[in-house]
Amino acid sequence: MIATQIAEILLFPGLTFFVWVAFLFDWLDRKTSARMQSRVGPLVAGPSGVLQPVADFFKLISKEEIIPEFADKFIFFLGPPLFFAAPAIGIIFIPVFGTAAIVSNEYDLLFVLFIIAFSALMAAFLGYAAAGRWSTIAMGRLIVQYTGYEIPLIIALITPAVLAHSLSIGGIVLAQQSMWYIAYAPLSFMVFIVSALAELEKPPFDIPSAKTEIVGGWMTEFSGRPLAYIKLTKNLSYAFLSALAVSLFLGGPLGPVLFSDAILQASLNFIYFVAKLFVVGFVIFVIRTALARIKIDQAVRFFWMIITPVSLIQLAFIMLVWWK
């Protein structure tokens, strides 16, 4: 029993599965943006270049790892795996086959909120620890952007919890058996997607890693293995936040029941989940390719003056309508 649960956490449907989803997300992201920009995108490694992200990961790992002279060596070493651990831990709270995740708790949504915050702060630590010029500037930008999107992100995640009267992700999925919460709280879903773009540092909110302004942003000083891990973590966060959106707004793995056999139905639920996951991912790919980067003050203004009020109004509306 314990061995099974350990295998679920580390292999399937836990860490290893989501790492492969992260590689696939990276490939789809590149292919989508290439198509939208009249390019072909990755082609060489694997069929249609599907293994290109894996090849890039191993190429980076085999490269020289340079530790800058003034870097904080402890955080420089331990930071990338801890940064990776944040979304890796988050995914074990996501239900994939039914309403139960690999690990669940009455308040796991709050824990997931903490993980999202930890991930952003870890990125800031990494940028600061590198002690580079560009990474320090990027770290400042990252923190400022974080103060903009974190609040609406939390409020958007609270809305399904209020609807379901549960802070458990499994409980929220269970409460969506009759209707997905995107139907009741479409603005919260929109707020979540916009905030997720900022959390992932994707356009139009790629301000902390703006290549044309500050080189590689907070990742400038990283090379070799740490850079490979950081890039993988960003893609894993991509998959994790998409999975969270699926669980909280799109009914998680639940869908039409076609089989009386529990195992067959669980397999079908898994297919529903993966399909929804890639639909949400695709929406993010398209938005991020279609939009250009905005300035940091515009981003923060946008979050504080539009997105935060929208998220509060949606939550107040839900509380009024679901009055008891």
Added chain:
Amino acid sequence: MPSLDPFVIAGPILIVVADIIVYVAVGKIGTKSSGTGNKYQPFTGGEEQIPARGTYQSELFVFAALFMVVEAFALILAGSFASPTNLYPLLFLAGGGGVILVITWWLMLVGGVRF
């Protein structure tokens, strides 16, 4: 009191341990170097020497303080779902949200948040 699944604690620890083991193991593939000299200086991208640490305006700290208040507000709001009636969370939401938004809008409209 509901029982706690031991894997709620053990699961994250397991992932962190496995993660660090894999990270150290794959570190054997590539080479590592540290030291002094041009190679180990922070990248400047051909620019003239810019300050090693960015300068920040004091308004940012006002903004950070505001963020702390709103973060606490949002987390308390998250806990209000268990309230037996929607009245108090709703009043809290309207009152707290209103006050915070008015202050934030004022701060931004007077140009208090510049970068």
